[in-house]
Amino acid sequence: MPHDGHHHDHDSHDHSELSPIALRVRALESLLIEKGYVDPAAIDLLIETYETKIGPRNGAKVVARAWVDPTFAAWLKQDATAAIASIGYTGRQGEHMVALFNTPDTHNMVVCTLCSCYPWPVLGLPPVWYKSMPYRSRAIVEPRAVLKEFNVELPKETRIDVWDSTAELRYLVIPMRPAGTENLSEEQLAERVTRNAMIGTEVLA
Amino acid sequence: MPHDGHHHDHDSHDHSELSPIALRVRALESLLIEKGYVDPAAIDLLIETYETKIGPRNGAKVVARAWVDPTFAAWLKQDATAAIASIGYTGRQGEHMVALFNTPDTHNMVVCTLCSCYPWPVLGLPPVWYKSMPYRSRAIVEPRAVLKEFNVELPKETRIDVWDSTAELRYLVIPMRPAGTENLSEEQLAERVTRNAMIGTEVLA
């Protein structure tokens, strides 16, 4: 399988166990630091940020807010960038946000066929499958076959719109609120929202 | 490079030097013979036939005949299968022949994008480049760039028709007769005809 080359055990610090690409990146890092092109502390902070601060819990909060607050939902529909910024999520790979509201008639699903564009501020870094050639190539032509691989089967009558992120717009799917969640708090609702539901490869139940 | 895996030194009979595919084919051959599915003498004769009897010298004779004999050329244009059969070339991968006559206005070039269909009775087995993904993918979209890799540059005014062998028709390009060959015999003319000229990736001079 292509794109699976990085599914090995995590690196140890023993040089002899590193793959060629791991060694190459290590050499590049030393070189860029030695030449003064990068600040090692910035590298560490960037990694920490995407490992701990920027991830799908952000998007889940946006979704939960939209479920409980019709004014916010309307704003999100109208100007997603501003509405999302009001909760504190802005910037790199989310400069121009669009929210796609699933309905009983229309299911939205997001892909980037040409690279792997993804709304980082609300979902974090994309999962391997989203970046893989199988998803990139197939999502637009056989969405139902792809959804089946996520154990999702939509009724035949449901229209599927697949959004291909060919520009700098970044898409966040707002899944339908599951039945029986009327008594949950906004925080409890956010816990029900999964990353895949915000990409459109899962339906919340 | 893909498709270059078979450009190694020729096999020796030492098992230890054989590639996995060479070993696999050897095992397959033993097995098919042991099971009585193939006649070893037939295998040897098939190889001998394509190594020594069926090759581009056949097509060259067809071209030379067309150059010296207008009646034959007209027949070739009208019913290439019958005309070519009259010289003795028929059968497998040449059951339905079409001759494409180059003119000063139109250059013809043959490809099989979907596999590697090729007129075996007149040209023999296809060369590696004809079967390669670079030729298969590029010939129809950038024929001039491909021809440049064969050191062929056609005038801008020359129309290029690229024939993609998507069915069981097999194409033989009849190149234009080079200038200054008026006094050559049919046999001498045949010697001037190259395989690539009969595919359309060479212009005879």
Add this chain to the structure above:
Amino acid sequence: MNGPQDMGGFTRFGPVNPEVDEPVFHEAWEARALALCLAMDSSGLWNADIIRHTRESMPAMKYWSSSYYDIRVEGHITQLVKHGYITEAEIAAGRMQVPPATMKSVLTAANVPAVLAKGAPYDRPGKNPARFKQGDRVRCLTAASEGHTRLPRHARGRSGEIARVHGTFIFPDTSSKGLGDDPHWLYTVRFSAREIWGHDNSDGVMLDLWEPYLEAA
């Protein structure tokens, strides 16, 4: 299925690299592989369309990184295994482990010249008159058959002109499923490079297409 074989129009596999004075075979196994495939074609276990579909069903990365003879031999092995004539374990062992199946026809050396000279013609009598004639404008369907088809992606939905009318031939979309010859009219259609690629020249892309792929334009 939009398989690995359908890569016409893609420009990034690299240069063509023609080889000067190329030998017929580069390695001994290639000759053996070809001859074995040709001999097994006489078995009647498959037809050309079934075997093409088998080859195209290889995973894409394997298809693109395999040579012509490698793809051929793997296609034949797949079919022989599928029909129960050999097993993968037998190939691994290089010898028989289960008794042979009945082979309808074995190609003998004596028959080789005649079998090659005869080939396997693909024209078959058809039932209907040709729907199109030379010069007619046609458009290819946008949809392609499930499974094997010879209508490439870059031609789907595109318009061209009937350049030649060839007669009625076995239809691969049916034949590849083992559902019979289903003969249909075969045409060569000329598409302008402008129509297919948007090129600003008079070049043409010529495709051999069966009537079910086409509608009047």
Add this chain to the structure above:
Amino acid sequence: MNGPQDMGGFTRFGPVNPEVDEPVFHEAWEARALALCLAMDSSGLWNADIIRHTRESMPAMKYWSSSYYDIRVEGHITQLVKHGYITEAEIAAGRMQVPPATMKSVLTAANVPAVLAKGAPYDRPGKNPARFKQGDRVRCLTAASEGHTRLPRHARGRSGEIARVHGTFIFPDTSSKGLGDDPHWLYTVRFSAREIWGHDNSDGVMLDLWEPYLEAA
């Protein structure tokens, strides 16, 4: 250029294989590679379109068999080498062999939060009013720009409907050549799956397309 990135509609790369409880990074080098790329993006030596084009210019087989982070880091290395900031020999040695070039801007840890929060907006003031409005029927050009473009092959020559009008944005076909922002109107166009694939359903393929890719249909 019809490069390895443009494989939408191809069905034979295999199953998607979603991973349960996937970690942010699978190996330590991926995290380092991503962070180095993000830090070097602050150098101002390239823009997003140039770096995308660099990645797409990889040989196809290498592109398809490389992981996301591998492709990213190789794209950045190519650009750094091209601009004379590092050499391949230096990477091989893992240390400096030629003096550093002047770096306009080095991302410091102190600036990381602000730089990430700000991002790099792509909207730019345009000169002309939008040619199309919501509901208009449009057709994509058949021809694509030489070099980098965001008009995929499966949409070329196909017709759809303007679903949304977004404003004027940097045009990648120009920007990727280092020829400036060249802002154009950006639209989301809805194509029916029937128009693009011939599917017999009401599904849609939504593409974000710039005005120069479109003509009135």
